[in-house]
Amino acid sequence: MWHRAGIPLEIEVQVNPNVKLKPIDCALLLEVDCGRRPIESNASPEEIVLVERVWNKFREGQIIDVVDTRFNGQYDEDEMLIVLTLGLICSKDMLEARTSTRQVVRYLDREAELHSRLII
Numbered sequence: 001m002w003h004r005a006g007i008p009l010e011i012e013v014q015v016n017p018n019v020k021l022k023p024i025d026c027a028l029l030l031e032v033d034c035g036r037r038p039i040e041s042n043a044s045p046e047e048i049v050l051v052e053r054v055w056n057k058f059r060e061g062q063i064i065d066v067v068d069t070r071f072n073g074q075y076d077e078d079e080m081l082i083v084l085t086l087g088l089i090c091s092k093d094m095l096e097a098r099t100s101t102r103q104v105v106r107y108l109d110r111e112a113e114l115h116s117r118l119i120i
Contacts, residue, residue, distance in 0.1 A: 029087040030054055033080060035068025051091045058088060082107055082114055 027038045030050050038050045047053045057063045063084050064077065086107060090098045099107075106112040 027051070027087075027091070029083055030066075030091075033068065033083055033087070034066045035070055051088070054084060054088060058084075082110075085114055 027050070031037060034050060034054065036050060040048055040050070046056065054063065054066050057066050064080065066084065067075070067080055086099070086104055090104070092098055103112065107114045
């Protein structure tokens with residue numbers, strides 16, 4: 001079950017299904033799956049900011065390369081792609097470009113197809 005600020009996402013969807021996810025929510029999605037903090041001061045210049053690193057790998061068609069190696073390949077690749085893509089979608093600066101919590105749950109439950117055009 002996905003959580004946001006200690007509140008299960010499913011409950012939040014019931015209370016306010018049209019609320020948009022905040023960039024901090026996305027940072028948490030990406031932190032967990034990539035195994036690193038949003039800012040890594042010891043990283044190379046192109047890898048300091050996690051969201052930028054994930055965007056770059058997405059553009060290169062290699063987004064799966066950002067997955068934490070500690071998973072040892074023990075994950076569903078389609079599911080991981082959905083979560084990483086959602087992390088990018090809700091990290092957008094413009095609120096209107098982000099998806100609602102209800103839609104996020106639909107993507108996670110695979111009730112709706114996540115199109116890459118939503119990212120661009």
